[in-house]
Amino acid sequence: MLDFLKGPLEAIQDFYLLAGRALRNIARKPHYTDDIKIQMDSIGVGSIPIVLLTGFFSGAVMALQMGRALQQYGQTGRTGTVVSIILVRELGPVLTSLMVAGRNASGIASELGSMKVTEQIDAMRALGTDPEQKLVTPRMIATAVMLPCLTVIDDFVGMLGGWLIGKLVYDLDWLQYWSQAWRALDWTDVIQGLLKPFVFSFVVSLIGCFYGLKASGGTQGVGKATTQAMVAASVTILILNLFMGLIFVKYTGN
Amino acid sequence: MRSDKSLLWFDSVKVSFGDVDALDGICFNVREGETRIVMGAAGSGKTVMLKTAMGLNRASAGKVTLLGEDITHKPENDLFAIRSKVGMLFQESALFDSMTIAQNVAYPLLNQQGERMPREKMEEAVRDSLRFVELEHTMLKYPSELSGGMRRRVAIARAVVTKPALLLYDSPTAGLDPITAHTIMALIVKERDVDNTTALVVTHRYQDGNLVANFRYNSSSGRLDPCADAAENTIFMVLKEGRLVFEGKQSELEASKDSYISKFVKRPEKSGI
Ligand SMILES: Nc1ncnc2c1ncn2[C@@H]1O[C@H](COP(=O)(O)OP(=O)(O)O)[C@@H](O)[C@H]1O
Ligand SMILES: [Mg+2]
Numbered sequence: 001m002l003d004f005l006k007g008p009l010e011a012i013q014d015f016y017l018l019a020g021r022a023l024r025n026i027a028r029k030p031h032y033t034d035d036i037k038i039q040m041d042s043i044g045v046g047s048i049p050i051v052l053l054t055g056f057f058s059g060a061v062m063a064l065q066m067g068r069a070l071q072q073y074g075q076t077g078r079t080g081t082v083v084s085i086i087l088v089r090e091l092g093p094v095l096t097s098l099m100v101a102g103r104n105a106s107g108i109a110s111e112l113g114s115m116k117v118t119e120q121i122d123a124m125r126a127l128g129t130d131p132e133q134k135l136v137t138p139r140m141i142a143t144a145v146m147l148p149c150l151t152v153i154d155d156f157v158g159m160l161g162g163w164l165i166g167k168l169v170y171d172l173d174w175l176q177y178w179s180q181a182w183r184a185l186d187w188t189d190v191i192q193g194l195l196k197p198f199v200f201s202f203v204v205s206l207i208g209c210f211y212g213l214k215a216s217g218g219t220q221g222v223g224k225a226t227t228q229a230m231v232a233a234s235v236t237i238l239i240l241n242l243f244m245g246l247i248f249v250k251y252t253g254n
Numbered sequence: 255m256r257s258d259k260s261l262l263w264f265d266s267v268k269v270s271f272g273d274v275d276a277l278d279g280i281c282f283n284v285r286e287g288e289t290r291i292v293m294g295a296a297g298s299g300k301t302v303m304l305k306t307a308m309g310l311n312r313a314s315a316g317k318v319t320l321l322g323e324d325i326t327h328k329p330e331n332d333l334f335a336i337r338s339k340v341g342m343l344f345q346e347s348a349l350f351d352s353m354t355i356a357q358n359v360a361y362p363l364l365n366q367q368g369e370r371m372p373r374e375k376m377e378e379a380v381r382d383s384l385r386f387v388e389l390e391h392t393m394l395k396y397p398s399e400l401s402g403g404m405r406r407r408v409a410i411a412r413a414v415v416t417k418p419a420l421l422l423y424d425s426p427t428a429g430l431d432p433i434t435a436h437t438i439m440a441l442i443v444k445e446r447d448v449d450n451t452t453a454l455v456v457t458h459r460y461q462d463g464n465l466v467a468n469f470r471y472n473s474s475s476g477r478l479d480p481c482a483d484a485a486e487n488t489i490f491m492v493l494k495e496g497r498l499v500f501e502g503k504q505s506e507l508e509a510s511k512d513s514y515i516s517k518f519v520k521r522p523e524k525s526g527i
Contacts, residue, residue: 114351122310123348127412128334128366 015210018136022206025130025137035138043104043139044146050103051150052157054095059087059158063165067172076170080180083162088189089248092155093196094241097204100147101233105208108139109229112212113222121213131213140205147201148194155193188252196244200237207233259286260319261420261452262307267316269299269306269496276302278496280316284420284454287487289446291463292456293518294493300456301345303493304422307454308340309333321419338366341413345424347405349397349412356393359383359412366416383415384408387441403434410441414449421445421453427462439465440478447471460520463490467504492518 066082112135115121124131159181166172211229215221262284269277277299284290294300305311306318309325317326323336349358359380363371371379384390387407397405406426413421423442427435439462445451447470457463467488470481490507492500492515500507500515508519 118346119344119348120350122305123342123344123350125310125330126308126337126340126342126344127362128338130330130334 014214015206018132018210018213019202019206021132022136022140022209025133026141028133030133032134032138035134036141039138039142040146042107043100043142044149047100047103047146047150048153050099051096051154054099055092055154055157056161058091058095059083059161060165062086062091062158063162064169067166067170071170076172077176078180079162079166079170079172080159080177081184084159084181084184085189087155087158087162088185088193090241090245092151092158093193093200094237096151096154097147097197097200097237098234100143100150101200101204101237102230104143105204105233106226106230108205108208109212109215110222110226112209113215113225114219116213116215117218117221136206136209136213139209140202143201143205144198147197147204151193151197186252188248192244192248192252196241199240199244203236203240204233207236257286260284261286261321262454263317263319264303264307265317265319267306267313267318269302269311270314275496276311277306277313280496280498282491282498282501284452286419286452287450288452289466289484289488290454291466291488291490292454292493293458293460293463293490296458297495298493299496300493301424304342304424304454304456307422308337308342334367338362338416339418340420340422341416341418342422343406343409343413343424343426345428347397347402347409349405349409351397353396354393355384355389355395355397355400355408356380358397358408359415362412362416379415383411386414386445387411403430403437406430406438407441410438410445414445414451417449419452421451423453423455425456425458427457427459435459435462436465440471442466443469443478444471448473458518460518463488463504 063079063083067076067079070076070078070082112121115135121131124134159178162181163172163174163177166177167174208229211225211232215225217224260283264280264282267277267280268275280303282290292300292303302311306313307320309318309320309328309330313326317324319325320336321339325333325336328336349355350361353361360376363376363379381390381393384393387410389404389407389411392400392404392408397408400408410423410426413423426438426442430438442453442455443466446453446466455462455466465478467485468480468482469478470484471477472479485504488504490500490502490504491498492507494514499512500510507515510516510519
């Protein structure tokens with residue numbers, strides 16, 4: 001009767017097993033440090049342009065709308081506060097993670113998927129390497145290090161975009177904007193703003209690897225794995241973001 | 255040259271994927287010095303058989319003994335040591351796209367467990383192996399820059415670089431033109447006669463088996479000479495829907511009246527090698 005649940009439940013179980021092995025492999029030899037560096041470059045440095053663009057435009061558009069809403073109460077001067085809180089707590093982590101999910105969860109899935117369907121994964125096993133150790137763990141570590149860094153960049157560029165709009169449209173004083181933006185932030189905001197991308201990084205890398213390693217059925221299967229990885233990672237990030245937000249609201253009291 | 259030492263033994267092996275039995279009740283025993291030609295229709299289980307021999311696929315019943323060790327239930331991590339004594343050529347070559355040809359061939363030397371070779375020795379082994387397949391000049395190229403036939407030859411170089419005792423060739427001639435296919439088969443015969451390796455060769459071309467059974471590599475002329483002795487150590491196997499339906503010498507294969515089996519036999523005179 002519950003047969004239709006068997007497939008998804010098995011997939012979830014397989015995913016957790018993969019995640020467990022990938023974490024355990026951090027402590028096991030051999031360590032593929034070169035692969036970690038290569039992945040940091042491709043996932044981290046490679047994502048900077050897209051993060052700059054999303055950060056700037058999301059900050060700018062937020063300042064535009066917030067400034068207008070605040071104008072009704074004669075509080076345009078507080079734009080900096082609102083922009084900085086929303087960016088650091090929510091928009092920075094989520095937008096950065098979604099962008100990196102779109103770029104890298106799918107990228108990882110298509111790379112590993114191609115390797116799977118062309119038997120390169122089997123060849124690795126035949127030639128003495130554990131593909132999870134060599135492919136999954138380096139990607140997981142690289143994403144976990146780089147995604148919080150990218151989020152910081154995104155937050156900063158977002159504030160910059162917000163300031164530019166504040167200046168051009170509402171003629172805000174720069175000192176007022178930046179000092180408010182800075183003072184608005186509590187240490188819990190910073191923790192929340194860095195913990196979220198750290199958690200989401202595992203969603204991006206592990207879901208990408210999971211769908212890639214599961215790919216079958218030629219190039220068509222790779223295409224399917226790529227799409228599935230991106231959708232699954234994005235949805236998971238949005239759901240987790242709400243839960244993490246709820247926890248922070250409950251325990252930090254603001 | 256052929257001894258009674260068993261290198262690979264399948265004992266009633268069954269391999270299932272969900273409800274599909276890819277292999278069912280497979281029994282055979284490969285002795286040192288033999289070359290086995292494995293034939294069968296597409297989807298009959300040839301690839302699964304080779305992968306199961308290396309523990310890349312797991313038997314759901316029966317027992318697989320590789321180089322004297324029971325690998326049926328060995329954990330993946332304990333398999334790496336024994337896999338390093340076996341070379342495998344994958345159906346689509348399975349070269350690593352992100353590495354150069356030299357890095358591909360060096361991969362097993364760098365990654366297999368056991369004592370690491372010194373750097374100069376490793377470079378020499380890579381060079382020797384690529385020279386064996388006559389592709390020394392491609393060391394710094396990437397797999398995407400080579401033709402299909404050249405990629406197969408690089409994959410052979412990668413499979414033999416560790417001097418394995420047993421070689422598994424999955425469809426080395428599939429999808430190649432007759433001339434390139436002949437070049438590849440000549441390399442396989444050469445590897446057999448130069449290094450005395452035992453091998454399983456999957457193919458759908460009868461002339462490939464015929465070449466292995468009736469020719470010998472002449473190291474002074476560098477060519478293949480007709481030789482009747484090789485037939486003694488060449489054993490044909492035919493798979494049908496996951497079952498082994500024939501095992502025997504070329505003469506027995508040619509004498510078979512079974513319609514499925516005789517489909518794989520082409521008279522050598524007609525095949526025009
Ligand atoms: N990883 C797998 N998952 C599910 N089915 C598989 C898998 N590998 C092989 N099979 C099935 O096993 C059978 C034998 O496949 P294979 O050994 O690749 O055939 P071939 O003789 O053409 O090499 C086929 O029916 C194939 O669909
Ligand atoms: Mg096959």
